[in-house]
Amino acid sequence: MKDEIRKEEKLDKSLETSLMDSLVSCEKCHLCNTDCPVCDHRVTHGPVGINRAIYYGMKWNQFTKELRDLVYSCTTCARCVATCKQVSRALPLVEIFEKARELLLVEKMIGPMPDQRNVLKNIYRRGNPWGCPPQERTKWAEGLDVFYASKKNNVETLYYVGCATSYDPQSQKIAKNLSKILKRAGIDFGILENEQCSGSEAKRMGEKGLFEHLAETNMKMFEEAGIRHIVTGDPHSFYSFSQEYPNRTNGLKVEHYTQFLNRLIDEMKLTLSMRVPKKVTYHDPCYLGRKSEVFEEPRKLIKRIPGVEFVEMEKCKENSDCCGMGGGRMWMEPPKGLVSSHVIAEKRVKQAFDTAAEILLTACPFCNITLTDAVKGLNKEDSLKIIDITELMAMSL
Amino acid sequence: MNVGQEEMVRSLREMVGEDYVNTDVFERINYADTSLPYDVEEEDLPDVVVHPGNAHEVAEVVKYANREKIPVTTYGSGTSLIFGTKPKHRGITLSTKRLNFFQIEEDFQWFECGAGVTIAHITGELEKRGYCLPINVGSRLQATIGGAVSVNTCGHLMDYIYGKPVSNVLSVEIVLPTGEIIQTGSKSIRRATGWDLMRLFVGAEGILGVITRIRMAFYPKPETVDTVAFFKTAEEIGHAFALMFKKKLPPILDGEFVSEKCCKVGYEAYGLDFPEGAMAVTQSMGRTKEDALNNAKQVADFLRRAGAIESFVLEDAKIRGQVWGVRENAMRWGKEKGLKGYLAIEVNPPLPFLPRAIRELNHITEGRNDLIGGTEAYLYGHIGASSLHCLFAFPYAWSREKMKQVVRDIWNLEKDLNIKYDGVGGDWGQLPYRVPFYREKYGETSYGIIKKVKQLLDPNNILNRGNLEGEE
Numbered sequence: 001m002k003d004e005i006r007k008e009e010k011l012d013k014s015l016e017t018s019l020m021d022s023l024v025s026c027e028k029c030h031l032c033n034t035d036c037p038v039c040d041h042r043v044t045h046g047p048v049g050i051n052r053a054i055y056y057g058m059k060w061n062q063f064t065k066e067l068r069d070l071v072y073s074c075t076t077c078a079r080c081v082a083t084c085k086q087v088s089r090a091l092p093l094v095e096i097f098e099k100a101r102e103l104l105l106v107e108k109m110i111g112p113m114p115d116q117r118n119v120l121k122n123i124y125r126r127g128n129p130w131g132c133p134p135q136e137r138t139k140w141a142e143g144l145d146v147f148y149a150s151k152k153n154n155v156e157t158l159y160y161v162g163c164a165t166s167y168d169p170q171s172q173k174i175a176k177n178l179s180k181i182l183k184r185a186g187i188d189f190g191i192l193e194n195e196q197c198s199g200s201e202a203k204r205m206g207e208k209g210l211f212e213h214l215a216e217t218n219m220k221m222f223e224e225a226g227i228r229h230i231v232t233g234d235p236h237s238f239y240s241f242s243q244e245y246p247n248r249t250n251g252l253k254v255e256h257y258t259q260f261l262n263r264l265i266d267e268m269k270l271t272l273s274m275r276v277p278k279k280v281t282y283h284d285p286c287y288l289g290r291k292s293e294v295f296e297e298p299r300k301l302i303k304r305i306p307g308v309e310f311v312e313m314e315k316c317k318e319n320s321d322c323c324g325m326g327g328g329r330m331w332m333e334p335p336k337g338l339v340s341s342h343v344i345a346e347k348r349v350k351q352a353f354d355t356a357a358e359i360l361l362t363a364c365p366f367c368n369i370t371l372t373d374a375v376k377g378l379n380k381e382d383s384l385k386i387i388d389i390t391e392l393m394a395m396s397l
Numbered sequence: 398m399n400v401g402q403e404e405m406v407r408s409l410r411e412m413v414g415e416d417y418v419n420t421d422v423f424e425r426i427n428y429a430d431t432s433l434p435y436d437v438e439e440e441d442l443p444d445v446v447v448h449p450g451n452a453h454e455v456a457e458v459v460k461y462a463n464r465e466k467i468p469v470t471t472y473g474s475g476t477s478l479i480f481g482t483k484p485k486h487r488g489i490t491l492s493t494k495r496l497n498f499f500q501i502e503e504d505f506q507w508f509e510c511g512a513g514v515t516i517a518h519i520t521g522e523l524e525k526r527g528y529c530l531p532i533n534v535g536s537r538l539q540a541t542i543g544g545a546v547s548v549n550t551c552g553h554l555m556d557y558i559y560g561k562p563v564s565n566v567l568s569v570e571i572v573l574p575t576g577e578i579i580q581t582g583s584k585s586i587r588r589a590t591g592w593d594l595m596r597l598f599v600g601a602e603g604i605l606g607v608i609t610r611i612r613m614a615f616y617p618k619p620e621t622v623d624t625v626a627f628f629k630t631a632e633e634i635g636h637a638f639a640l641m642f643k644k645k646l647p648p649i650l651d652g653e654f655v656s657e658k659c660c661k662v663g664y665e666a667y668g669l670d671f672p673e674g675a676m677a678v679t680q681s682m683g684r685t686k687e688d689a690l691n692n693a694k695q696v697a698d699f700l701r702r703a704g705a706i707e708s709f710v711l712e713d714a715k716i717r718g719q720v721w722g723v724r725e726n727a728m729r730w731g732k733e734k735g736l737k738g739y740l741a742i743e744v745n746p747p748l749p750f751l752p753r754a755i756r757e758l759n760h761i762t763e764g765r766n767d768l769i770g771g772t773e774a775y776l777y778g779h780i781g782a783s784s785l786h787c788l789f790a791f792p793y794a795w796s797r798e799k800m801k802q803v804v805r806d807i808w809n810l811e812k813d814l815n816i817k818y819d820g821v822g823g824d825w826g827q828l829p830y831r832v833p834f835y836r837e838k839y840g841e842t843s844y845g846i847i848k849k850v851k852q853l854l855d856p857n858n859i860l861n862r863g864n865l866e867g868e869e
Contacts (some may be wrong), residue, residue, distance in 0.1 A: 024793045025739050028431065031539055041495075043427045043428065044421075052426060053424070053426070054421075056423065062423075066423055087725060087728065088729075337416060
């Protein structure tokens with residue numbers, strides 16, 4: 001027992017030490033606050049302010065609710081990371097905030113945000129953040145003749161659906177359309193009968209232990225089903241699988257569907273033939289774009305749909321604004337005084353209105369849900385539709 | 398100060414609304430902390446941070462502070478490198494960030510905006526219409542126009558192209574330390590001769606009033622073409638630029654240089670195979686791209702004749718990006734040696750003294766037994782504007798006292814160098830840490846005049862208290 005305590009102390013100390021080491025590198029130039037979705041008129045609400053709050057919180061032993069609210073307000077969109085890399089000290093700001101969340105949750109026991117506690121419990125107990133019944137996870141596939149991936153079935157490609165796409169009725173369209181597209185291309189694919197959360201959002205909320213547990217379980221499941229290739233429509237899981245999972249390079253190929261479907265078109269396995277005469281624009285999901293640097297494939301795919309007129313929003317690719325729901329914000333509304341998720345999402349859809357597009361495309365279930373709510377909130381459902389790229393592609397099959 | 402924090406907060410909330418008055422410790426830390434390498438202490442924090450939304454609210458706050466003798470420190474975005482936003486006597490920190498009105502009047506050829514609008518926003522909006530803002534500071538993404546006008550800086554730009562803000566600001570709205578709001582200047586691009594109160598406040602570093610609104614002229618955006626030149630030493634760059642003006646070359650918009658050590662770090666960071674030594678980058682301008690290109694070619698030819706190992710026009714976008722990357726890598730110098738503490742200075746010698754000043758600064762830490770000798774110095778700057786910066790990097794593990802001491806030593810060194818080379822603080826302003834320089838260079842009579850003007854307008858010394866006194 002004493003050894004375990006000592007080991008934990010050592011781990012905590014190492015977390016605090018590594019956090020402090022990163023924090024002292026900050027030049028305090030404030031340039032990271034530029035374009036931060038949660039930064040308003042108060043310096044404190046931007047990355048530099050949060051960074052300094054963590055630093056002095058640790059230094060002055062001020063682990064308060066105010067510190068927690070600041071640390072958990074970040075959407076982890078990494079806009080600040082790009083700016084810091086470009087013009088300052090290249091600090092891994094999102095990594096710093098996630099480590100601070102881990103510190104607040106594990107060591108100081110004041111994290112996560114109250115609304116997120118049940119979310120973490122749900123992920124642990126039921127394998128998804130909403131606490132939906134695990135047996136209903138694959139219900140969306142009923143009648144679609146989608147196989148379960150297993151050692152016996154030995155599918156070439158695993159379609160990892162993700163939690164939101166499995167349970168949210170609006171997002172289920174992504175799964176249905178993608179399955180339809182894959183079938184049309186003759187792909188030998190399957191889904192996991194006992195698929196569970198990738199753990200990506202648990203990590204965002206500072207629950208690194210749960211993330212590691214899920215990563216281990218999922219890797220084991222992939223191995224048992226003989227999986228060598230994963231395709232997903234969830235950029236958050238895609239990022240975790242390809243950049244955060246241990247032994248991720250162990251021969252397992254992970255692709256977002258925008259990459260895979262382009263390849264299928266290149267190999268003449270998939271043809272988009274029907275004209276879809278729509279003016280569309282595209283919102284880069286943070287975890288697909290900035291975090292995974294997949295900028296061109298979604299655009300290429302959109303432009304391959306006959307009849308589509310594609311226009312860019314003023315802020316796009318590396319400079320794209322966030323939808324506001326990353327970093328665990330999907331399950332909490334920040335306290336009064338901090339920028340609300342609706343404000344962030346409405347700002348983004350207003351940029352889409354400026355393009356005069358009829359459709360705002362995205363490639364992430366989180367963005368899809370959030371931006372749809374924002375359009376509804378603005379009573380502009382007749383002017384702008386929010387759909388996933390797969391839905392537009394399905395119209396063209 | 399006649400009132401306590403609680404009473405102060407209650408009164409301020411009545412003036413600007415509950416959401417815009419904050420006393421949370423992290424808020425107060427963030428509005429006290431600056432890019433100084435040592436940490437703030439509890440006694441450095443303001444009592445309250447207030448975010449008024451218009452000039453009338455600013456006036457209410459200032460009037461109240463004056464009545465109750467509460468110090469008020471004005472805060473734009475906190476990018477000041479003279480650390481003027483650090484409160485010296487607690488009190489109220491007044492953020493201008495919500496003064497964000499912005500309007501371009503193309504027919505009048507000026508824009509008008511609140512003091513809290515960023516330089517980047519103004520630049521972006523003007524560029525959409527083919528105009529440019531005659532200010533280009535390194536911190537443009539966050540720096541506010543109110544801050545730039547308060548210190549009268551044009552940043553990296555050559556002073557003789559568009560002039561300092563005082564030459565381009567047409568009007569400022571000021572809240573005086575006693576709470577009255579005054580308007581100055583003109584709506585015409587023809588500015589007033591003789592007494593124009595506007596000029597008193599531009600460059601006053603916020604000690605005479607709070608600038609709440611600015612009207613400023615803009616210019617057609619020139620086409621630009623960049624040139625790079627590689628020299629064996631930074632000193633040779635100094636010789637070349639000291640000579641360039643006498644050759645009556647087409648004026649450049651911006652001229653930057655990076656010394657040998659900085660180049661080495663930058664080249665390694667980006668994996669570049671540029672010639673060993675120092676590097677100069679210039680930005681030539683013209684009404685058309687062809688004009689700019691012709692002007693750039695003349696600069697490239699001149700720099701080659703003036704001793705550059707190699708010089709050429711930066712027509713390849715990739716190489717252009719790499720060259721500017723080396724210059725913009727400045728914020729990371731010291732990191733390669735694990736040094737995380739840092740402080741930069743500026744020395745602005747007259748042209749004939751440029752080479753000598755560069756040589757001295759380039760070897761500034763050598764042979765010293767003091768704390769400066771224990772730092773790593775990186776020389777760079779806006780050579781076209783005769784502005785030399787030197788960044789001193791040192792271990793973050795140094796104690797607070799040791800850091801404070803090295804900061805004082807470096808400031809003192811900057812003072813001595815500017816006195817020796819007859820320079821000034823040309824980029825960042827004169828207060829607060831440069832007060833000893835100001836007094837030594839211009840004398841006590843000059844310094845006394847500023848104090849008298851301050852006393853006349855701000856009898857209770859509430860605005861930016863401690864800055865004119867040179868307090869840290």
